[in-house]
Amino acid sequence: MYRVFLMLALLLLLSGCRIELSLDEAPPDTGGAAQSSVPSSEANTVKKNESLSVFINGEIDYDESQIRLMTETDLQEGAVLKVQLKQYPKDAALRDIFNGEVELVETPVLEETMEVDSNGGLDVTLERESDIVYFLTVQFNPELQPDDIKEVYGSRGENIVVSSNVEHYEHEGQTMIGASASANIGMRPSWSYLQ
Numbered sequence: 001m002y003r004v005f006l007m008l009a010l011l012l013l014l015s016g017c018r019i020e021l022s023l024d025e026a027p028p029d030t031g032g033a034a035q036s037s038v039p040s041s042e043a044n045t046v047k048k049n050e051s052l053s054v055f056i057n058g059e060i061d062y063d064e065s066q067i068r069l070m071t072e073t074d075l076q077e078g079a080v081l082k083v084q085l086k087q088y089p090k091d092a093a094l095r096d097i098f099n100g101e102v103e104l105v106e107t108p109v110l111e112e113t114m115e116v117d118s119n120g121g122l123d124v125t126l127e128r129e130s131d132i133v134y135f136l137t138v139q140f141n142p143e144l145q146p147d148d149i150k151e152v153y154g155s156r157g158e159n160i161v162v163s164s165n166v167e168h169y170e171h172e173g174q175t176m177i178g179a180s181a182s183a184n185i186g187m188r189p190s191w192s193y194l195q
Contacts, residue, residue, distance in 0.1 A: 051161040052153060056081070056138055056181040058122075058194035064130035067185055071138055071194065073120040079149045081122060082139040085110040085185075087132045097133055098184065104135055113144055134185040138194060141178045143171050 058071035069083065087109050092102040114122055128134065142150065142157035153159050157177030160166060165179045181194035 052159050054140055054153070054160050054166065054179040056140060056165055056179050056194060058138060058181060058183075060136065060183055060185065060192045060194065062128065062185050062191070063189040065128060067126045067128050067134070067136070069122065069124050069126065069136065069138070071116075071122040071181075073116055073140070075116050075120045075140065076149060076152055077116065077118045077120070078146060079116050079120070079140065079153075080113045080144045080146070081116060082111070082113050082137075082141055082144060083122075083124065083126075084108050084137045084139070085126060085128075086135045086137075088135065090132060092133070094133065094186075109134070128185070131187060133187060135182060136185055136194075137180055137182040139178060139180040141171075142176055 053074060056071060056073050058069060060070070061068045067085070071081065073079075073081070075081075085108060086104040088097050088102055088104060096102045110126060114124060116122055122138075142153060142155060145153065154177075156174055160177045160179070165181050167178055167180055169176050169178065183192040183194050185192060
């Protein structure tokens with residue numbers, strides 16, 4: 001019985017299921033059809049204090065010289081994501097890295113902001129050294145957004161509802177609500193997923 005429960009739990013985890021909790025008192029009436037939380041480009045008006053979900057998923061393919069990041073989000077076109085690539089010390093053992101026993105080098109190898117496309121995605125290729133293990137983070141930070149995106153998600157992210165990758169942090173004395181996803185990038189050619 002324990003194995004069946006464990007297999008079901010792993011199946012749900014690996015299937016990429018996402019559970020969201022709305023802070024509204026009554027659930028919105030969808031009329032039985034699925035609705036996106038992203039405002040359509042034709043009707044770019046959002047009710048004040050409307051709650052929106054934000055998710056960041058992604059796939060990463062890498063080889064000895066490059067890292068290809070392909071993200072999928074439900075963000076509106078023009079939203080900005082911060083992509084940060086940090087490295088682990090070269091002399092760190094892989095076992096220690098993946099057990100969380102090694103700290104990242106403080107200075108990022110790369111830190112850039114990039115606009116999502118009309119589908120809410122990014123497809124970017126980054127250069128890398130083959131003998132280094134990296135840690136890649138993709139973040140949605142409200143303070144980095146253009147004014148039209150701040151109108152949708154809130155200047156502090158206050159219109160974002162709780163979902164699996166939402167984070168609260170301090171910026172200039174204010175509590176901000178953003179979203180992030182990350183992944184370790186190994187040395188051998190392989191692939192990974194943002195989590």
